[in-house]
Amino acid sequence: MxxxxxxxxxxxxxxxxxxxxxxxxxxxxxxxxxxxxxxxxxxxxxxxxxxxxxxxxxxxxxxxxxxxxxxxxxxxxxxxxxxxxxxxxxxxxxxxxxxxxxxxxxxxxxxxxxxxxxxxxxxxxxxxxxxxxxxxxxxxxxxxxxxxxxxxxxxxxxxxxxxxxxxxxxxxxxxxxDALSMLWRKLLWNCGFNAITALTRRFAKDIAARTETAQVAMDAMHEALAIARALGVRGLGDEDVRKHMEVTLAMGPVKTSMWQDLERGRPTEIDYINGQIVRDAQAIGQDVPVNRMLVALMHAVEGGV
Ligand SMILES: NC(=O)c1ccc[n+]([C@@H]2O[C@H](COP(=O)([O-])OP(=O)(O)OC[C@H]3O[C@@H](n4cnc5c(N)ncnc54)[C@H](OP(=O)(O)O)[C@@H]3O)[C@@H](O)[C@H]2O)c1
CATH class of the missing domain: 3.40.50.720 (NAD(P)-binding Rossmann-like Domain)
Incomplete structure (x- = not known):
């Protein structure tokens, strides 16, 4: 084949x-x-x-x-x-x-x-x-x-x-x-770590190891989780956020693709990661301030502001 x-x-x-x-x-x-x-x-x-x-x-x-x-x-x-x-x-x-x-x-x-x-x-x-x-x-x-x-x-x-x-x-x-549940579970991690690693130029494991940045990552993931649930995506829970944090702490020096894109001066996928959460939240009348802030900061950095 x-x-x-x-x-x-x-x-x-x-x-x-x-x-x-x-x-x-x-x-x-x-x-x-x-x-x-x-x-x-x-x-x-x-x-x-x-x-x-x-x-x-x-x-x-x-x-x-x-x-x-x-x-x-x-x-x-x-x-x-x-x-x-x-x-x-x-x-x-x-x-x-x-x-x-x-x-x-x-x-x-x-x-x-x-x-x-x-x-x-x-x-x-x-x-x-x-x-x-x-x-x-x-x-x-x-x-x-x-x-x-x-x-x-x-x-x-x-x-x-x-x-x-x-x-x-x-x-x-x-x-x-369940394809949707699988995609959203991965999206939770990307919402938690892609933009933050790109903005700070720090590996995901270092973000997870530092109390203040770990909290931002978890807040972004919990917002995304709430939107997934509101949209009817099944099989996701707080346990997924906890596991993502645990796995990330044990990771090697992974440079996320969003960080790589920023370094190479290329458009990032932000509008399909945290931006997806912001759009979905707006459509159902909810606010996701942490994801909204990450999108705004990434757009500013991409735009050279
Ligand atoms: N890298 C990671 O560690 C990683 C981990 C998990 C998931 N992902 C996801 O996997 C996906 C791919 O990521 P990546 O890091 O592999 O991206 P990448 O390194 O930018 O690779 C994408 C490749 O596709 C090529 N391409 C795009 N459109 C094309 C076209 N029409 N014809 C021929 N070639 C074309 C690009 O060419 P040009 O360079 O010329 O544009 C580039 O070589 C992304 O959604 C990313 O989020 C990546």
Missing amino acids: RIGIAGAGAVGCHYAAALIGSGADVFLLARGEHLQALRNRGLVWESNGQCRTLSVQSDDDASILRSCQIIVLACKVTQLRTMLDQLATSVGEQALFLTLQNGVVAPEWVAARFPDAPVVAGTAFIGARLIGPGRILHTAAGGIRMAAWNTLASKDERVVRLKDMLRKAGVPVRIEQ
């Missing part, structure tokens, strides 16, 4: 490398200097103190993905709509999509753009970053949780095959039953 990975950034390159290393057939949609580096030298993957260079089939022409049975979407959520437009004429009719974007909108957008396609929502628990063209540093974890987004996906046997391929590649995978 051929897997197409659309987006050769930190997440896309990490999973491409893991899959290729285990013998999987992978095509990577890349562009710019990364594509040049991948073609000239291969994909350089630093993980667990080891550095490997892997040969990868890559192109900036999306039709490279036409023969893929599974398409893993690995761009930023801010880039997803453009990516989907590009894929619309390029992917095979039978393709199954896996979204790996943070936030909760990606599977909905994919299902709307490809109404006949099976869509699987995914969350990636990973610390990874690009350290140069075609060069990736994997710093922490790497597990994927996934859940069928639509009925087409819940009946599709490729979901289990993908899980098996990822496990063979050393990726811990869990299949969950």
Whole structure:
């Protein structure tokens, strides 16, 4: 089964490398200097103190993905709509999509753009970053949780095959039953830590270890939790916030993708993380002052104020 990975950034390159290393057939949609580096030298993957260079089939022409049975979407959520437009004429009719974007909108957008396609929502628990063209540093974890987004996906046997391929590649995978609950649980962590780490340039574990900043992170997560519950998302509770804090304290030096974006002068995903909570809260007549403040500060920093 051929897997197409659309987006050769930190997440896309990490999973491409893991899959290729285990013998999987992978095509990577890349562009710019990364594509040049991948073609000239291969994909350089630093993980667990080891550095490997892997040969990868890559192109900036999306039709490279036409023969893929599974398409893993690995761009930023801010880039997803453009990516989907590009894929619309390029992917095979039978393709199954896996979204790996943070936030909760990606599977909905994919299902709307490809109404006949099976869509699987995914969350990636990973610390990874690009350290140069075609060069990736994997710093922490790497597990994927996934859940069928639509009925087409819940009946599709490729979901289990993908899980098996990822496990063979050393990726811990869990299949969950409730996609929304899975996405929102991850969103809680992102609301607590992405903006704060980007604004302070401090690792999440250091934010969690300091009483004042830990309180801000927990307040942001509790606000997000209240909105999730008000929207009817099931299976989330205070216990999730407590677990997120516990896990974060034990984390390595993970540089969140929002912090990476800010450093690289690129648009961040703030409008789909804390901004999602602010919009949802406004729609139901509630206020989420901590998330609102984090969005305002991030916009100010992004805008160079
Ligand atoms: N990095 C992490 O540790 C991490 C952890 C958990 C979750 N996530 C989530 O995973 C998602 C991906 O994050 P990331 O850190 O991997 O982002 P990233 O490093 O910015 O990678 C995204 C890649 O997609 C490429 N791309 C976007 N649109 C494209 C198009 N139309 N055609 C070809 N290539 C395209 C980008 O190219 P350009 O550079 O040219 O724009 C970039 O190489 C995000 O939603 C993020 O929040 C990341």
